[in-house]
Amino acid sequence: MRIIMRLAGVLLIAAAVVLFFWQDIREHFTDRVNDRVIEAFQNGDDEVEVNSVESFITGIEPDTSANTEVEEEDNLEARGINISDDMAGILNIDSADISEPLYYGPVTESKMRNGISFVHEDDHLDMQNIPISGHRVEGAGIRFNYLDRAEIGDTIELVTREDVREYEITEIFNVEPSQVEVMDQNGDSPQELTLITCDSYNPETLLFEERMIVKAEIIE
Structure with missing residues (x-):
């Protein structure tokens, strides 16, 4: 029971920290995706991958029709933002x-x-x-x-x-x-x-x- 209570306390503290810094976290992840989009545009690429964590935090919506492949060791589903069109x-x-x-x-x-x-x-x-x-x-x-x-x-x-x-x-x-x-x-x-x-x-x-x-x- 003590272990469960301590674990719950740790989770509550972690949640409070995340909520307190949420906008900073959102800004960081958005800037990271923006940098990739801008670099890809300048390089003439067609698409930029955004994984599910980045999409959740930033609100950025990848193209659901994109069929982007990810490496087997990456367990995060990645979908692409269509920048060519x-x-x-x-x-x-x-x-x-x-x-x-x-x-x-x-x-x-x-x-x-x-x-x-x-x-x-x-x-x-x-x-x-x-x-x-x-x-x-x-x-x-x-x-x-x-x-x-x-x-x-x-x-x-x-x-x-x-x-x-x-x-x-x-x-x-x-x-x-x-x-x-x-x-x-x-x-x-x-x-x-x-x-x-x-x-x-x-x-x-x-x-x-x-x-x-x-x-x-x-x-x-």
């Missing part, structure tokens, strides 16, 4: 500690767990106004959680398979969720990014009542 590039904002995989639209919850995403299905890299949406993950420095650290004049880097584009942040403001005109195309104006994330959380309604918008114009 689904991934448009990498978005870097050094001032906000952001380096995230960017996926083609339409935006879905799965893509928001895996990185950031174009908003619409027909959004593409050559349009005048490129809308990009990302979650703010409370307590963890992943996705667009630190976007509010960015300032006007900061540089955003968009790495594609063809080139590296740089943009300068020109505006930062909040809008109502219904104000979708921030994504409108503006004719012959210089290309710009429109980064969109949630803001102004209301604990009474459990909703984010505004959207934070970061506009950045391409540097020619």
Whole structure:
């Protein structure tokens, strides 16, 4: 009985430690997967393996149709993230500690767990106004959680398979969720990014009542 009680006590302490450091653990594992995704994209690979532990901790969702083989000694089921067809590039904002995989639209919850995403299905890299949406993950420095650290004049880097584009942040403001005109195309104006994330959380309604918008114009 004493052994059982001691074991239960150890398990409770371990569980408390994990809960206390959960967001740090989540951030660590997410960064680890992100690094593999970014490296694979830069190397021209088609897929990145994510094992079941990484998927559970990070919320990242591998492609269930992927048939990735794992070595016999690895007892963790590994499935792949399709980056050859689904991934448009990498978005870097050094001032906000952001380096995230960017996926083609339409935006879905799965893509928001895996990185950031174009908003619409027909959004593409050559349009005048490129809308990009990302979650703010409370307590963890992943996705667009630190976007509010960015300032006007900061540089955003968009790495594609063809080139590296740089943009300068020109505006930062909040809008109502219904104000979708921030994504409108503006004719012959210089290309710009429109980064969109949630803001102004209301604990009474459990909703984010505004959207934070970061506009950045391409540097020619």
